[in-house]
Amino acid sequence: MSVRFGVNYTPAQGWFFHWLDFDLDAVRRDLDSIAGLGLDHIRVFPLWPVFQPNRTLVRAKAIDDLLAVVDAAGERGLDVAVDGLQGHLSSFDFRPSWTVSWHRRNLFTDPDVVAGEAFYLRTLATALAGRPNFLGMTLGNEVNQFSDKPHPDPDPLSVAEAGDWLTRLLAACEQGAPGKFHTHCAYDAVWLQDGHPFTPAHAARIGAATNVHSWVFNGTAQRYGGDSAATAHYAEYQVELAAAWGEPGHPVWLQEVGAPAPHIPAERAGEFAAQTVANALTCPDLWGITWWCSHDVSRELADFPELEYGLGLFTNDNQRKPAGQAVAEAIAAAKPVAASRKTALVLDVGEEHTAPGRATCGPGGEFFEAWLELAVRGARPAVVLASRARDTQHLTTRGISEVVHVPDGWSSKHA
Template identity: 65%
Template sequence: MPAAVRFGVNYTPSVGWFHHWLDFDLDAVRADLDSIAALGLDHVRVFPLWPYFQPNRALIRERAVADLVRLADAAAERGLDVNVDGLQGHLSSFDFLPAWTRTWHRRNLFTDPDVLDGQAAYLRTLAAALADRPNFIGMTLGNEVNQFAAGPHPDPDRATGAQIDAWLERMLAACEEGAPGRLHLHAEYDATWYQDDQPFTPAQAARRGAVTAVHSWVFNGTAQRHGRSSVPTEHHAAYLVELSKAWADDPRRPVWLQEVGAPAPLIPPEHAAAFTEATVAHALDCPDLWGITWWCSHDVSRQLADFPELEYGLGLLTSERVPKDTARVLADAAAGKPGPAAARTTALVVPADPFARSRCAPGGPVFDAYFRLVADGVRPTTVLDTRAHDQDHLAARGITEVVTPDQVLPTPQGGTRS
């Protein structure tokens, strides 16, 4: 674990969004990175678009890879480390998949041998290109690639849990081959934790890769059910961090809050700073937190069409690189250089059965019980039902009390801050 929690941002270029790779402008990138570094953040997560970098299974564009390296070097000049997402994949409601996997060449992203060969070669190439850069953190396999594996995606690439496990093992190995010893990981959206039929499982998230990544978005039913300033809404990110720990084999496994943002209109712009402050404060109260990486750096320009409305205003900075109040909140938190939080001694029991994950989702009994505990002033974590009586496991995590959801009685607050 680092001496202090790391603070960063998911880099969304202010000019051209992620399409900037088509007309890469290093001066514009440098100006964006200057505006990020001015906030006192220490890292960026960057997103090559897979079909732009590997338009043919046998062609990985050298110029595109060189542009990625130039971006990483520009970040280093500004004191910023870089994590690179490989298989993009899915971003801001758009899918970016190469033509050699779709329509007339339709092949499963997770099981087709030729596709796997192409993916592994691509990830290995990106990792190797950055392996000698001191500011290279490591690879994330892709952004929320689990959304391709099940509904509600309109055209999913179905796979079993065992097939996904094999896919994760091979792709993480390709990253390690390209850049040995770096922090390589995978990251999914919260269906991994909440959706019963999702083949990307909590156990995979908490056991494969160097750290566990969680992505927290309160438009998943949390803010709709409970309101913008409720305990569940303001503690949702912390909940995912602590929920993930139930499945980890390493009692001190680091957890990276790799995506979290303030989505309008559920979080109105005038309340975004308060939401950011509360979310960050509660996440920092989670032990073994590797870092917080906000979504996102810059607003999407209104010159670009067809984005969901909320995507245009998620930036810490405007598309003119002007910091918002949310940027100042995150900058203040980063300046505080918070260290590790104290252990959480009360654990709520969660089902180990992956087909019972919906119990942990908004509206489920685990979710509701967790936030009743929080509303009563408890700092809960979670433990699998299969480990609830394992004294060695509990002691290793500092847990002294175990409760089940049916033991947590409703409170007058109803889980909402008064």
Template identity: 65%
Template sequence: MRFGANYTPTQGWFHHWLDFDLDAVRADLDSIAGLGLDHIRVFPLWPLFQPNRTLIRPRAVEQLVQLADAAAERGLDVTVDGLQGHLSSFDFLPAWTQTWHRRNIFTDPDVLAGQEEYLRTLAAALADRPHFLGMTLGNEINQFSDGPHPDPDRITGAQAAAWLERMLAACERGAPGRTHLHAEYDVTWYRDGHPFTPAQAARLGAVTAVHSWVFNGTAQRHGPTGIATEHHAEYLIELTKAWAVDPHRSVWLQEVGAPAPHIPADRAAHFTEATITNALDCPDLWGVTWWCSHDVARSLADFPELEYGLGLLGNDRTVKPAGRAIAALAKEWRGREHRPAVRSTALVVDAGGSEDAPRRSVCAPGGPVFEAWTELTAQDVRPTFVLAELASDDAHLTSRGITEVCTPEEAHQA
């Protein structure tokens, strides 16, 4: 079982690439390693690394490798997100995709070629490092394809799939055999008509990634200590399995945090412990990567208020209560086999078809699937999910150890 953190530099946040200070990075990494974590997720800023479509800055790539090597010296494995993309409410897109050069970042042939070469270059630069885990295409880049983004690059589901397959192949060419994946925010699972689909998330790439944020309506509806709130990450992990072809496909809880005021500061440690403990009850969980390592400095302006205090450590690198909670869990699980019991009861998900899932909002907070799962969880049932079209497929159910199937309506009646 892996425990890690999304690395948010204390010096300049992700703008630290502009004034890269390896000593400051090393101090940050010392504080992360001090929690007993084993990996970090790292975020280059795309416009800084590839400011022109045919210019990938060698110095920037070298600094990324220096950061990765510094992490390895402290026993931390590294996974790298390529296309940033979107971070903490800010968009980072290169000028050659915007305004006078406006081109669809998912379909324009020149943009695609530039993205391919960029991802391949980053992967290749780290390919000989044994502590390099692999590439994630970008952080929640699906938000650029649809509302509520104020200026989306609209695409179809087929175009999203083609983009994902092409970019994953570029990462594989750069660093063959590593864990390359893609990661979207939860509209993939919850928003009808969104072009990035649950099937893509659960079938493309080496593992399935989920980002669990309870400010999506869960905490507002169920409160900071509600079952749905403290089990939301677990819910998303299990929901992915309805669409997976491999019954034992690994799922990575790649982002999860305790956002105030939805989770009050004095409840953050409890929420951290509860969320991770519940997630660990999911079979085939690869690991947990908390958002984020360090708080954002208050000297930086215009972040949403909740973004400033999400760190396991303060901006001064002091350990916060949530950091102590995850450190205790990491220590408890170090070297311990992760083998939770099979989840034998499956809740039926009728999203209108497995490929496009046109009615996937049934899974969103407040939807019948979400609320039925919450009710069953309150009864200690430990439910998983099965698509409606597979609910009578004995071979599929047997492969997953499912012995009982119920609909949301039946769950409510129970």
């Protein structure tokens, strides 16, 4: 399986507010720049309140604009993945008016809201199904952040309810566009936060791929340093962590990864991009890498976190940045994916479906540091769940010949 390379499309003019004042010529200019990097796909983000302002209304004009983006991408050899419930983007929440204030209802458990979400996703998927360059739907961007702390006004639900919600909405996407690459995604609380209702089992066992969003501002760069081995290997680590929860060969999509300043200084963004891509390419189950993001956020737009303004591979006037050049060079130099990882570190987070002890996987956690220790030694460690650590067939299928437990992974200074 060859690895796909793409970028999360953030329009140079107006950010995602461009849907309010759609300019296809501006989109085409952006896509010309993106295609020039040698990429093969983009991920696009309809703003949910713009596309579905009422629970029973999906705007035909908004869908036409989305199809125009998909067609323009296809003209440039780019496939397109489409997110649905936007949802949460760059610290801003975009919830339609029929879910807030006087109509405040739980996004995950209210029957009318969930029916409205299914209607919306099915409508988008149906419209997109006939486009040959349409990859599939992602339910929404990091919608799990609505479900739990630290969100200031969360919509709580149980682990079982989270699984039911994901299954129902992915079924709606499949009804609209059968056989496409339909997935869901989450920010890293799914892997690292004890008690979070969306779990690693949900991430890896529901949907066509396991999606990973790898951000070193989650404490990795702060704890270990922006130029540390932990930072350089973090995306690779998350891909391997995700692979442990799925079946062998189940694709893992590194759907978001970027170089956030000041954690990654601007002068090191290119080096970080090159290291991150090279390390991720050693993961056997990697489906693709989709960088965040295509274009910087304009300084004319207020109230974004500072790090969001400079994440693009291009400036707002479509000038390629060092990170963009590094990604282009990494794609050109991409080598075949490693066939297997012979050494695997055993992960035990308690009961698998709820993963009550998953905080050990985060920066500073015992499991994370043991994995990092092995990586620094050059072991390229895989991750295997404790329930599978003695499953000979599973280990053989993954090419694992050595199983290491966390205490064994420490150097003498940690013993």
